[in-house]
Amino acid sequence: MAPAVIAPGTGLGEAFLVWDGKRFRAQATEGGHADFAPGSALECELLVELKEKCGHVSPESVCSGKGIARIYRFLRAKESGEEPPELSKELIRAGDPAPVIIAAAKGGAPASNLCRKTAELFLSMLGAEAGNLALKVNAAGGVYLAGGIVLAVLPLLERGGFMEAFRRKGRLSDFMSRIPVFLILEPNPALIGAAACGFDTCGVQQTPSIQDRS
Numbered sequence: 017m018a019p020a021v022i023a024p025g026t027g028l029g030e031a032f033l034v035w036d037g038k039r040f041r042a043q044a045t046e047g048g049h050a051d052f053a054p055g056s057a058l059e060c061e062l063l064v065e066l067k068e069k070c071g072h073v074s075p076e077s078v079c080s081g082k083g084i085a086r087i088y089r090f091l092r093a094k095e096s097g098e099e100p101p102e103l104s105k106e107l108i109r110a111g112d113p114a115p116v117i118i119a120a121a122k123g124g125a126p127a128s129n130l131c132r133k134t135a136e137l138f139l140s141m142l143g144a145e146a147g148n149l150a151l152k153v154n155a156a157g158g159v160y161l162a163g164g165i166v167l168a169v170l171p172l173l174e175r176g177g178f179m180e181a182f183r184r185k186g187r188l189s190d191f192m193s194r195i196p197v198f199l200i201l202e203p204n205p206a207l208i209g210a211a212a213c214g215f216d217t218c219g220v221q222q223t224p225s226i227q228d229r230s
Contacts, residue, residue: 019160022160028076030048031045032149033157048076055184061094066086075148078138078141085114087137098130103116103131118131121134136172150182166200170199173199
């Protein structure tokens, strides 16, 4: 019944909560470094390519900021000629291509169908991994999405690809359909949680603002 959290960013954070009789306790995992399991023919092709380049391919390899860039390069190679010249310049100037790709996927200038496909594939794989985490910890209490990337792709989440992949678990699809998914809109939840943990460890009464937001 433990709630779970998954947070794509520089890497892919995964954790869950357990009830100790008085409160929930956070339990860290290294689930982002497990094996990536493709869910479609296209994802199988991506796995093969990344395996040749990286060796071990984990969920973090595709469900992270660097993963977005990898997905984009993979699709660009498959669909050559779709990258607008303006986008090429933006990507060259950018230290981190992920924000540029996400902005273009949402229709920002320069808009790009290739970036839209990148975002859709990213969200599908993130949804599948969030579903995997939910099954592993029996997250009937819900799965929480966190991280700056989630906030950036928020408009694209409404298209349904994430939830479709989240629930697509064979004979357990009905079970998955009953697990709620929540968005953490606070941009720095990890810092708030760390502060709350520090107060608790030191036996200091938390301020109302920390209690309300943790």
